[in-house]
Structures are given as structure tokens and as C-alpha cells.
Amino acid sequence: MSFERAKHNNCSVIGCRNEHRSLFLVPSSKPQKNQWIDFIFFGNAPTQIPKVLHVCGKHFTDDCFLNLGQYRAGLAERLKLKSGSVPTLFGSTNIKHLGQASTSSACFQLPLSRDVACQTDHLETHTVGTQLCLKTLQLEIKSEGVQATVSCKGFGVGMSNAESDPLCLSSKPLKRPPKRPRLDHDELLEDNPLEGSSLVEASRGHDSTYDPADSITASLCSSLQSEDSSTPTHNNKKYIVYENCIMDLFNLCPVCTRACEVRTQTLGTFLSVKQLCPHCTFSRQWNSQPILGSIPAGNLNLSVAIYLSGASFIQIEKVFNTMKLQLFRYKTFRRHARAFIEPAVIHHWKVTQDVNLQWLSQEKKVILGGDMRADSPGYSAKYGSYTMMDLNTNTIVDIQLVQSNEVGGSCHMEKEGLTRSLALLESRGVNLDCIVTDRHPQVQKFLRERKITHYYDVWHMAKGLSKKLEAISKQKDCEILKKWMKSISNHMYWTAAGSTSEPERIAKWNAILNHVRDVHTHEDPLYPKCEHAIRKTTDKSKWLQADSQVFNKLEKLLTNKRMLKDVAKLSPHHQTSSLESFHAVILRFAPKNVVFTFIGMLCSLYLAAMHYNENADRPQAETEEGVPCFKMSFPKGRKGECIAKPEKTQPTFGYVADMMDLIFEEVFVNPTPYTESLLAIPVPEDLSAQYEKPYKDELNQVQTGGSLNPT
DSSP: OOEEEEEETTEEEEEEOSSSOOEEOOOSSOOOTTOEEOEEOSSOOOSOOOSSOOOOGGGSOGGGBSSHHHHHHTOOSSOOBOTTOOOOOOSSOOOGGGTOOSSGGGSOOBTTBOOTTTSOOSSTTOOGGGOOOGGGGOTTOOOTTTTEEEOOSOOSSSSSOGGGOTTOSOOOOOOOOOOOOOOOHHHHHHHOHHHHHHHHHHTTTOOTTOOGGGSHHHHHHHHHHOOOTTSOGGGSOOOOOOHHHHHTTTSBOTTTOOBOEEEEEEETTEEEEEEEOTTTOOEEEEESSOEETTEEHHHHHHHHHHHHTTOOHHHHHHHHHHHTOOOOOHHHHHHHIIIIIHHHHHHHHHHHHHHHHHHHTTOSOEEEEEEEEEESSSSSOSEEEEEEEETTTTEEEEEEEEEHHHHTSGGGHHHHHHHHHHHHHHHTTOOEEEEEEOOOHHHHHHHHHTTOOEEEOHHHHHHHHHHHHHHHHTSTTOGGGGGGHHHHHHHHHHHHHTOSSHHHHHHHHHHHHHHTTTOOBOSOTTSOBOSSOOOOOSOGGGSOOTTSHHHHHHHHHHTSHHHHHHHTTBOSSOOSHHHHHHHHHHHHHSOTTSOOOHHHHHHHHHHHHHHHHHHTTOOBOBOTTSOBOEEEEOOGGGTTOOEEEEOBOOOOOHHHHHHHHHIIIIITTOOHHHHHHHHTSOOOOOGGGGSOOOOHHHHHHHHTTOOSOOO
16 A cells, blocks of 8 residues: 655645545644644555655545646646645545546556556646647647648648748748746746636635636637637638747647757748657648638738728838838738739729619609819829719719829819719719709809709808908908808808799898898898898997998909809708718828829729718717717817817728628639729829830939930
8 A cells, every 4th residue: 555645735635545445534623734634544554655745636525626627628737725625535436527537546646656647747848838728739639720730741831842932931940949947836827827817716616516618718728729610711810929929839849848940931921830840750830821822811811901991001011110010012012902902992882883873863853962182282183083972862972083184184184073973874874953063164164065953062152252251351441341251151051041043042142231231121022121030239330331441342242243143053952061071081091192003092082982981871979878979179160169069970891891701702712803894994194104204324314414415
């Protein structure tokens, strides 16, 4: 008969190694430090007791252990007893929950004759810093979470030789790390927070029905070993992993636990690791990303995310370089954009546009708003994007991109964009009732010749009038006009919204000249008197005098021929303020200080339109109690006046998810039909194509003081 002793804090016990028939004598008083709890044995007592012994866990109940849940999950190699625990179970108790052998002979082991089947450590130099389960590195298990394949074949992505792999950018053996010393209990808690949390959970005293698989440690371990294969590649979660943490997984051989040779290959964000053990010829390859054809999925996914979100690759590259994150080059990003992203964006926009135009063709009266945005800023813009919006539904229905050299100059781009957009709408059978635009002279003439009802946006006209009124108010003896500027601007909006015909708008507009003189009855029968309540005032200084200089200048401005003609055509129902909001959205996808190719600008405009159509009519945000939310705003046009604007809910990005699925599931699989649609778009030649380019040597000669024409 042999005996073992295990010491846990202040408790020491002796257990049997015979047939588990020992009786236990528990002292009536609490054991003192280093005091032994004696057993009554069947047979002779031992004459000498070894210094290091282990007690049999079959004689203790589940609530006596600190780390039972972690031991079941495979994250602990030995069970830990609570302070003051005593053995209370008699006989061959079933302890399958401890993960040990069922035979009684495997219960205890002397240090000199340790039984391999029982308490031999499976991995003597288990790396605590990796926080992996013991089953993760076994040969018969393939971890889908890390995509590690155990094989003895050569290394390489799709090849047996690492040197012949085109993905190999750096390949060098790493130095063998020294063997790590085994950590004691305190070091284990400090270096392995997951195990520490398990100890806390186990020390709370779970009963025999406690399932460690429900604990966070067990669920985290199982998530590392398995992954839902039905999830698309681009929808999987991604993490930032440090190089030294990855190397901790491959420094030691999982078979012989000796140091291994590790080689790495990188391609942008992609990392491939080969582990080769020179002692037992064990080898395996691990890839950080799936390979789609010959392209790492992470590289393509990052390119798609940058493009669809409207971000700048140059700025993203600066962020990555600052963090020392690995990234591919700009040429790779542009190659992904031309081959997969831009064809998908154009296809998705055409599909959604066809749905909108088909719905518009069924409407009897369609009211559209049109406006152009010039890019880049200044009087020599390269691009002009003309947007056509359905003002009834606040939806972008068409965008036409015009390059300045197509029409002979940037001043002709707006008319050309409108012409192309109307031609498309007519070909789809859209019945146009009227169109609301600004007062562009070429647009006025074009719509007049086409006999299309044309209205002017009030905001554009009020903005121009306010600038002229402000200029008059700064002149001598005209300062009083500053008090009337806001009222005159509001009167223009009221005239447009409260009139049903052009003569009525003119009559109401002229009434402002009587109103500023405190005269509220008018000669025009269409508007004989003011609608407000007439009140007597004692302060006559705020009213304008009929023979004053300021009144004469105001009358000349408000009643000139062009002003009256434009007032008659003010839009009575819809304005183009939503188009101005859309132009602000375009700045997120196509900033004016960034140079774009023609297709790149067109795709950015389509992305902005899809984002606007999805989020334009968001409801107002509310608190948990249902109170509407507002935010403070200081509009530039109100000269510092604060207003309360309704705060809308957060925007959504469903169009991004749809195009992600389109790119990875359809375009990447068969890009031919999508690229054919892209190539069918007529792309104008560059602005510099009409000029003759000199040779580089001749240009250098001019810079140094020479001449292009030596004769």
C-alpha cells in the first residue's frame, strides 16, 4: 500500500491508493497550520511518507474544488482544493466529471513511479500566454477558427515549395525561443485572466448540476475551435492581432513540445505561417485569411470597405502606417476597384434606378427638381454633375456627369446635364408636370423652347436679393433698411406659397412697397389690402418715407423688369433645398480637393445617391419617454441666430451590405457581364489630351534655362 500527501494552503491530507475503502476521521476542532488530518487505514500504516504527495480527487465533492469548471473545459491541468476541504466520499465514486480514468489504480501516483495514464501533463511546457485549450493543438483536430492544417507537406499558398510561392514577400527562420518555466498559481492568475475568471466562478460554490460549458471560458474556448461555415467570408468578424501573439502559437511543437522553425509570408494584410519541427518532422501551415482564387479575402474586403464608405485610401494608409498595420499598395486598391468594385456600384445603381423610373412612369404628374454641382471649385470646373430629384418622394432619380471638354467649357455643363437627364426620363415614359431649378439663363431658354413648365427655387432668389439689400443698407442714409431685410425675404417665401397664379404673385410682391411705408391698402384688385391685423403705431421712425433715398433704391430693386418676371415664376409647392442637402452628401464621397477619374467620380456620385435615398426620410429621434429630440444650430444665413433643428435617427447602410454580397457572391465569381456594362459607358478624353506633351529630356532642358526650339 502506498500513500500520498497534498498540501493546499493550511490543509494537508493523506489518502489511500488501494481500493478506495479508507475511512476518514475528521477532527472535531479546526486544523491548525500544517496540522495533518489523519486517516484510519485498512492494513499497516506507512513507516515513511514522501515529501511530495497528491490526494485522490474521488473522495471530495464538487464544491471542494476552486477550478472545477476550468478543469472540465480543459484549461487547467490540476484541480485546486478550497481551504479547509476534507474528503467525505467513500469507495469507488464515479468521477467522470473530473475527466480522469475510471480505474482506481490510476488515482494516485508516486513521483518515482508516475503512471502516464493519470497525472502526466499532456503538454509539459504549455504556453499560458496563448490562452488556448489543450485540445486546440492536438493532431486529430483542425481548428476552423485559425485555419491551421496539420500536414507534412511543403509550405506555400497552393504550392508545395515556399520559394516558388508568388505570395512570399519575406521568409526567414526565427530564433528558437528558450523554454518557458512553468508558472505557479499566482503567476497563472496574473498572466492568464481567463483562468483567473474561471477560478472566481468556480469558487462561488456551484452544485453538481453546474455545466462548465455554460461559462464564458468554455464558450470562448469552443468558439476558437469551431466557426459557422455558413457565414459568408466577408461577413466574418475580424480582429487586430499582434505578430508576437501569433508567433506564440507556433514557437513550440504540439507533438514533442520542442522549439520549431517558423517562416512567414505576407501580402498586404495577409499572413501565412509555416511551422516545421526539426526534431519530429511535424509541419503545418496557417493562413490568416481565406484565399479567394488568388486574392486574399481580407485585402479585397478592405478595398471594398474603403471604396463603399467614401473613405480615402491615402488617409487610411496613413492610419495603417502610424499603427504599423500591414497594408497593400495603392495600385492594388485601384486594381480591385476597376475589376470588381466599380462594376458592382454601376450595376447596383442601374437596378435601383430602373425600379424608381418604372414607378415614376406610372404616376400622372411628376414634379422634378434639378441642379448642377461643379467640381472642382472655381470658374474652370472639370466635372459637372446634374442631379434630377423627384420632389414628391425626395428621391434621386438620375445623375448625369459631364466633363467640360465635352461641351466646350464649364459654363455649358448644366444645360447638357439637364438635356441628357430629360432624354432619359422621356425614354422611360415619365410624364413631367413641371420642373424646379435655379435661374440659370441657358436652362430658362431650353425649357421655354421645350414648352416645359418651369419654376424657380425661392431660396436661390431670396439669397441673391438679400445680398443686394445688404449692399444698399451699407450706403449712407440707408441703415434703416437693415431692419426690413428679414421681413422682405420672408415676404418672398409667403408670396410664392400663398399665390395660385403669376399675376397674383406680382400683386402680392408689390404690396411690400406700401407695407414698409405703413400703408396697408393697395390699388391692385388681386390683393387689395394686407391680411395682417392693422395696428396703430406711435414710433414712425421705423417706417420708410416715400420721398427718402432708401425707399427709392428699394423700389428700384424690387420692381425692376427681371425681378418681377422671376417673382411670377416662383415655385408654389416644392423647393430644391433637398438637392442642396444632397450636394452636402456628395462631399463625403467625392471631396472637391481630391482628383477623380471619370468612372471614379461617377461611382462616387452613385454611392452618394444610394446613401441619400436610403436615409433622406429618417424619422425624428425620440427619448425613451417618447419626447422628440432637437439639437441647437447656428445657420450661416441667419447671422449667428440660434435655432432648434429636429435630430434624426442614425443613418443606415443597407446599400453597403447589398453591394458587399453582390461583389463577393456574383461579381468576383463572374465579373465579365458587369465589366461589359462598365466598358459601355462613354468616357471622354482627358483635358490634357488636346495638348502635345514634350519629351522629358526637353522639359528638363527648359527648366535649366534652355529652349525647346534650339534653332
